[in-house]
Amino acid sequence: MQFIQLRVLHISRQVMANWVIQCADRYLGALYDYLHNRMYRFHVLQADETPVKVVRGKVILQPQGKEFFT
Structure with missing residues (x-):
């Protein structure tokens, strides 16, 4: 946490959430499709x-x- 506090880097939750969604779509989507086809x-x-x-x-x-x- 000290690293973030020293750098004063502010990233909104929305931006971080979008990054996670894009990574999941780009990388995990390809893995899902591959495993789905294999199955x-x-x-x-x-x-x-x-x-x-x-x-x-x-x-x-x-x-x-x-x-x-659930």
């Missing part, structure tokens, strides 16, 4: 749907049936 080459896909405990703060949430947490 659809297979005839069968498998996913692990094992229920797990979710901790939010001090509360432990248990999935009930086909429940999903």
Whole structure:
């Protein structure tokens, strides 16, 4: 933090957010497309749907049936 304070460089949150969005779009988008194409080459896909405990703060949430947490 001292480096930023000494340089007096002010970058708005909006500018930083736009940088993150552009980087994700430019680099992670290409990776996503590559993995998506590789995945659809297979005839069968498998996913692990094992229920797990979710901790939010001090509360432990248990999935009930086909429940999903976001």
